[in-house]
Amino acid sequence: MSDGLSRPAPDKQARRSSTRLDNYVDRYAARTRGMTASEIRALFAVASRPEVVSLAGGMPNISGLPLDVVGGAIQDLVRTNGPVAMQYGSGQGDPVLREQICDVMRLEGIEAHPDDVVVTVGSQQAVDLVTRIFCDPGDVVLCEAPSYVGALGVFRSYECDVVHVEMDAHGLVPSVLREAIASVQASGRRIKFLYTIPNYHNPAGVTLAPERRQEVLEICREADVLILEDNPYGLLGFEGEPHRAMRADEPDGVIYLGSFSKTFAPGFRVGWALAPHAVREKLVLAQESATLCPPAFSQMAISSYLRAHDWQGQVKQFREMYRERRDAMVAALDDMMPATARWNVPDGGFYVWLTLPNGLDAKAMLPRAVTARVAYVPGTAFFADGFGSQSMRLSYCYPTPERIREGVRRLVGVIEEEMELRETFGSGGHRLERGYEAPNTDLT
Numbered sequence: 001m002s003d004g005l006s007r008p009a010p011d012k013q014a015r016r017s018s019t020r021l022d023n024y025v026d027r028y029a030a031r032t033r034g035m036t037a038s039e040i041r042a043l044f045a046v047a048s049r050p051e052v053v054s055l056a057g058g059m060p061n062i063s064g065l066p067l068d069v070v071g072g073a074i075q076d077l078v079r080t081n082g083p084v085a086m087q088y089g090s091g092q093g094d095p096v097l098r099e100q101i102c103d104v105m106r107l108e109g110i111e112a113h114p115d116d117v118v119v120t121v122g123s124q125q126a127v128d129l130v131t132r133i134f135c136d137p138g139d140v141v142l143c144e145a146p147s148y149v150g151a152l153g154v155f156r157s158y159e160c161d162v163v164h165v166e167m168d169a170h171g172l173v174p175s176v177l178r179e180a181i182a183s184v185q186a187s188g189r190r191i192k193f194l195y196t197i198p199n200y201h202n203p204a205g206v207t208l209a210p211e212r213r214q215e216v217l218e219i220c221r222e223a224d225v226l227i228l229e230d231n232p233y234g235l236l237g238f239e240g241e242p243h244r245a246m247r248a249d250e251p252d253g254v255i256y257l258g259s260f261s262k263t264f265a266p267g268f269r270v271g272w273a274l275a276p277h278a279v280r281e282k283l284v285l286a287q288e289s290a291t292l293c294p295p296a297f298s299q300m301a302i303s304s305y306l307r308a309h310d311w312q313g314q315v316k317q318f319r320e321m322y323r324e325r326r327d328a329m330v331a332a333l334d335d336m337m338p339a340t341a342r343w344n345v346p347d348g349g350f351y352v353w354l355t356l357p358n359g360l361d362a363k364a365m366l367p368r369a370v371t372a373r374v375a376y377v378p379g380t381a382f383f384a385d386g387f388g389s390q391s392m393r394l395s396y397c398y399p400t401p402e403r404i405r406e407g408v409r410r411l412v413g414v415i416e417e418e419m420e421l422r423e424t425f426g427s428g429g430h431r432l433e434r435g436y437e438a439p440n441t442d443l444t
């Protein structure tokens with residue numbers, strides 16, 4: 001008699017459990033072909049060993065958070081509003097938090113209405129939802145070269161065609177953007193949006209110059225290209241006031257993404273999208289089908305923290321801590337790195353982009369670096385097209401200044417060995433690839 005559940009016959013069951021091969025390989029949807037573990041993910045297991053100095057991961061350093069204050073706010077929340085906090089919430093997100101998000105964005109010149117904010121599960125989910133509502137397979141997404149690995153993963157999973165646009169020390173190069181748009185449009189393909197990280201770029205460390213922001217807005221307005229402005233690091237600049245967001249000057253042509261992951265803590269998984277009104281409606285529908293609603297508990301906990309704590313003072317502390325680490329990394333690179341390597345000096349955020357001396361390959365070198373107990377992310381992780389092998393991303397956000405110096409010392413040892421090997425055995429024929437291989441190392 002059937003119990004209504006279809007179970008595999010015993011021999012099949014045995015076969016399934018006796019092999020580690022994927023029996024479902026021919027059943028996955030075509031779009032999963034683009035889903036492969038990122039180079040960063042594969043690295044985490046190794047890089048998290050205590051003996052390895054990890055300059056790889058971009059984990060925010062939240063050791064300075066006042067845990068007693070956060071704990072108090074959460075306790076208070078459970079006591080006074082627990083049943084609401086632990087219930088399903090609105091698909092668009094908590095209205096009180098959305099108002100507070102508007103106050104946060106005002107620091108970057110944005111005047112927005114809470115109705116146009118959609119709370120998401122980190123800004124990562126916002127990238128996913130925007131791509132989901134805009135992109136069909138084969139649609140073009142313009143991205144900086146290099147670009148954020150997590151966004152590239154999303155674009156790949158929706159089978160978008162990523163076209164990289166060169167950056168230099170001042171961010172995206174407007175003339176190249178104009179050419180890229182013209183060339184894609186001439187080929188008859190549809191550009192769905194430009195994905196850009198204007199402030200303290202991940203992974204390149206550069207910031208889009210204020211005068212270029214206007215140019216980029218103009219180019220996209222003329223060509224009718226939507227901009228997806230991803231800005232998780234905007235309040236983490238080391239000098240002066242926060243940069244004016246592009247969204248502040250173009251409410252209709254820009255979707256702005258923000259996050260509490262870097263200014264508070266990533267574990268709450270709360271980010272947001274600010275979108276033109278009609279787009280916001282679609283985003284809410286997409287959010288509801290993805291998660292029903294973003295977690296009410298996290299949103300309300302963040303809301304109490306913002307209300308009860310000097311959160312801007314906390315962000316200032318974070319900025320000082322990251323600046324000290326940036327200084328440690330740049331000083332170590334200046335002191336020890338061979339003169340033929342090049343890197344930039346970021347004025348905010350978490351990352352330095354380093355280009356190796358000619359002929360060296362960061363990906364090929366990585367196993368030797370890990371053996372020497374230092375980890376980084378090879379540049380190829382940040383390109384959709386396999387470029388970037390001569391570069392690497394170095395993160396200074398997490399280790400102490402002493403560990404950063406030690407990490408750079410180990411890395412320099414590995415690079416010097418590679419250079420010696422190359423001198424002994426000759427060139428592998430590697431050369432700087434394409435214009436955008438070394439976009440942002442020439443920061444003087």
Ligand SMILES: Cc1ncc(COP(=O)(O)O)c(C=O)c1O
Nearest residue numbers: 122123124148202259261266271
């Ligand atoms: C550029 C960029 N965008 C988005 C994210 C995702 O952040 P979250 O989902 O934690 O808000 C990150 C995280 O590192 C990032 O660097």
